[in-house]
Amino acid sequence: MTYTSSEPLNYLNHKTGLWSWLTSSDHKRIGLLYLYAITIFFCAAAILGLLMRIEKMAPGQTIMTAQTYNGMFTIHGIIMIFIVVIPGLAAVFGNIFLPIMIGARDVAFPKLNLFSWYIYIFGAILGLYSQFANGHSPDTGWTFYVPYSAEASSNVVIALTAAFVLGFSSILTGLNFIVTIHRMRAPGMTWFRMPLFPWSLYATAWIQILATPIIGITLLMVMAERLFHIGFFDPALGGDPVLYQHLFWIYSHPAVYVMILPAMGVVTEIFPTFSQKPVFGYVPIVFSSLAIALVGYFVWGHHMFTSGMSYESRWFFSLLTFIVAIPSAIKVFNWLSTMYGGSVDLKPPLLYAISFIFLFTIGGFTGLALGSLATNIQLHNTDFVVAHFHYIIFGGMGFGFFAGIHYWFPKIYGRMYNFKWAYISWGFLFTGFNLLYFPLFVIGIQGMPRRYFDYDPKFQTGEFLSTIGAFILIAGLAGMISNLVYHARKGPKAEANPWHGVTLEWQVPSPPPHENFDEIPVITHEPYLFDKPATK
Amino acid sequence: MKNHTHAVSTDRANWTVLLILLLLTTLSVLAIKLQVGAFTVALALLLASVKVTIVLTYFMHLKFEQTILRVMVGGVFLLFAIVIGITFIDYLFR
Numbered sequence: 130m131t132y133t134s135s136e137p138l139n140y141l142n143h144k145t146g147l148w149s150w151l152t153s154s155d156h157k158r159i160g161l162l163y164l165y166a167i168t169i170f171f172c173a174a175a176i177l178g179l180l181m182r183i184e185k186m187a188p189g190q191t192i193m194t195a196q197t198y199n200g201m202f203t204i205h206g207i208i209m210i211f212i213v214v215i216p217g218l219a220a221v222f223g224n225i226f227l228p229i230m231i232g233a234r235d236v237a238f239p240k241l242n243l244f245s246w247y248i249y250i251f252g253a254i255l256g257l258y259s260q261f262a263n264g265h266s267p268d269t270g271w272t273f274y275v276p277y278s279a280e281a282s283s284n285v286v287i288a289l290t291a292a293f294v295l296g297f298s299s300i301l302t303g304l305n306f307i308v309t310i311h312r313m314r315a316p317g318m319t320w321f322r323m324p325l326f327p328w329s330l331y332a333t334a335w336i337q338i339l340a341t342p343i344i345g346i347t348l349l350m351v352m353a354e355r356l357f358h359i360g361f362f363d364p365a366l367g368g369d370p371v372l373y374q375h376l377f378w379i380y381s382h383p384a385v386y387v388m389i390l391p392a393m394g395v396v397t398e399i400f401p402t403f404s405q406k407p408v409f410g411y412v413p414i415v416f417s418s419l420a421i422a423l424v425g426y427f428v429w430g431h432h433m434f435t436s437g438m439s440y441e442s443r444w445f446f447s448l449l450t451f452i453v454a455i456p457s458a459i460k461v462f463n464w465l466s467t468m469y470g471g472s473v474d475l476k477p478p479l480l481y482a483i484s485f486i487f488l489f490t491i492g493g494f495t496g497l498a499l500g501s502l503a504t505n506i507q508l509h510n511t512d513f514v515v516a517h518f519h520y521i522i523f524g525g526m527g528f529g530f531f532a533g534i535h536y537w538f539p540k541i542y543g544r545m546y547n548f549k550w551a552y553i554s555w556g557f558l559f560t561g562f563n564l565l566y567f568p569l570f571v572i573g574i575q576g577m578p579r580r581y582f583d584y585d586p587k588f589q590t591g592e593f594l595s596t597i598g599a600f601i602l603i604a605g606l607a608g609m610i611s612n613l614v615y616h617a618r619k620g621p622k623a624e625a626n627p628w629h630g631v632t633l634e635w636q637v638p639s640p641p642p643h644e645n646f647d648e649i650p651v652i653t654h655e656p657y658l659f660d661k662p663a664t665k
Numbered sequence: 666m667k668n669h670t671h672a673v674s675t676d677r678a679n680w681t682v683l684l685i686l687l688l689l690t691t692l693s694v695l696a697i698k699l700q701v702g703a704f705t706v707a708l709a710l711l712l713a714s715v716k717v718t719i720v721l722t723y724f725m726h727l728k729f730e731q732t733i734l735r736v737m738v739g740g741v742f743l744l745f746a747i748v749i750g751i752t753f754i755d756y757l758f759r
Contacts, residue, residue: 339741375752426744427751439758445751 154239160224198582199268206271218391232315252294303337317652329394344380378429392529404471417456450500481532488524513573539623557605564598
């Protein structure tokens with residue numbers, strides 16, 4: 130990207146050249162490095178998803194073999210979960226905006242931050258390599274369930290190593306954010322004067338550093354099982370395959386909150402700004418984030434109701450699953466109440482944020498059907514689970530991410546995207562998303578199992594509609610990404626505060642200067658007061 | 666921040682802690698022979714937890730840290746104790 134000399138110095142132009150980016154410890158540049166890497170991997174995994182949908186447009190084999198299909202859903206899951214969604218919002222928007230929003234010049238450990246990105250890239254490349262090395266792409270699914278993952282002849286070890294490496298990046302980012310929030314808040318920014326996006330990052334970071342080591346150890350155990358036949362999970366050697374599922378989900382369920390909590394934080398910033406009204410229930414939103422992070426630790430067993438767990442464990446996990454829905458519902462109530470009576474301005478960021486509520490709520494309610502012991506028996510391992518999961522992760526984290534990028538785009542690049550283009554892309558995305566995933570609820574209830582490349586012809590209507598939805602969704606993604614990419618370079622210059630936001634990132638120029646602030650601001654009151662300046 | 670004025674463990678205290686850790690490690694090995702069935706793992710975890718607590722307290726200087734750091738580390742231990750406890754409830758009732 131080139132800049133004219135008349136532009137004031139900012140983090141994009143104070144140094145130029147590829148090397149300056151690859152060695153930069155500026156948190157905003159590192160955030161952009163994550164953004165570009167994640168976008169590329171997201172597009173690759175989305176294309177794999179489209180190919181899988183094309184395969185299932187009609188019963189029987191159409192464009193790929195069953196083994197290829199197994200490899201595709203595995204690598205689609207590994208890329209989307211470990212490379213796109215888990216780092217996603219925290220690594221991109223957390224890196225770019227956390228220090229600015231708390232009035233700091235950078236994160237606590239800037240070089241460690243850059244190192245985290247390199248670890249991430251190394252893990253991501255390993256993940257891709259596992260798909261192609263020796264022509265044996267892993268076919269276990271992203272869950273790596275034993276005994277199959279301990280015995281399969283495909284590239285499971287490389288894929289496990291990739292997930293293991295990526296975990297380190299996540300832990301280091303979480304650690305950086307916790308120390309940054311504890312140590313580097315601006316004078317006067319008490320805990321309850323901190324905006325809610327940093328609060329969501331704080332809750333997320335605790336999950337990252339406490340839960341991620343467990344998956345690291347678990348993946349190492351699978352590798353040891355494969356390479357040395359130790360018997361952790363092999364009943365013939367005194368092990369237990371259900372133990373693997375416990376260990377895997379002890380991490381992977383809280384990981385869902387690593388994915389969704391920052392998205393909740395993003396939309397919590399958007400609703401007050403586009404309603405020009407203080408957020409409704411600041412304190413309940415803070416504590417609901419912390420409650421989700423805490424209770425989310427104890428619900429992992431709802432992934433295992435049909436795996437042979439004891440009855441006592443099943444009702445215990447079912448009960449806690451219902452309880453974890455409460456703080457999420459509190460947030461939804463607060464978001465709606467924030468908009469109620471406000472000057473609602475339906476700009477693209479708000480449109481995506483409202484879509485987030487709609488889709489996340491559908492995902493949440495269908496999650497209750499899966500958390501209930503009786504209905505879980507019917508729905509487990511069907512396409513209903515696939516639909517629920519995508520409504521939560523894509524509808525929640527994905528649309529939260531889209532809301533965030535449309536919200537902060539003018540701040541990041543100092544330029545504005547085309548609104549009409551953004552609205553049309555949203556229309557395609559929202560329509561395509563629902564047409565893609567909603568039929569999977571229906572055929573899932575009818576008994577269509579997940580991860581099958583072929584199916585009974587009675588499911589064809591649902592599968593066909595779903596594939597049409599995938600094409601529409603991809604068209605929407607292409608429209609949205611091309612709008613943003615084009616206008617990052619060619620868009621009209623944006624004002625420093627085009628949405629009239631009141632948090633600190635809107636008080637600095639667009640794009641922000643290299644070290645964010647000439648002088649560290651002094652915070653005099655709580656955030657989201659639209660009739661008062663943020664600082665003195 | 667007060668972390669640059671820390672008191673540190675004496676050499677004598679460090680050697681004592683090392684001896685205690687070696688003793689507990691020996692006990693961990695011997696515990697396998699006690700044949701206490703389902704509680705073997707619980708016993709091993711208990712001994713490991715005591716060792717970890719001693720390492721954190723003395724070798725990692727938690728004893729000399731601010732209260733908030735001790736509370737945070739304690740919270741992490743509590744969390745993992747609950748997670749492990751819930752996992753083993755499954756095994757006890759299966």
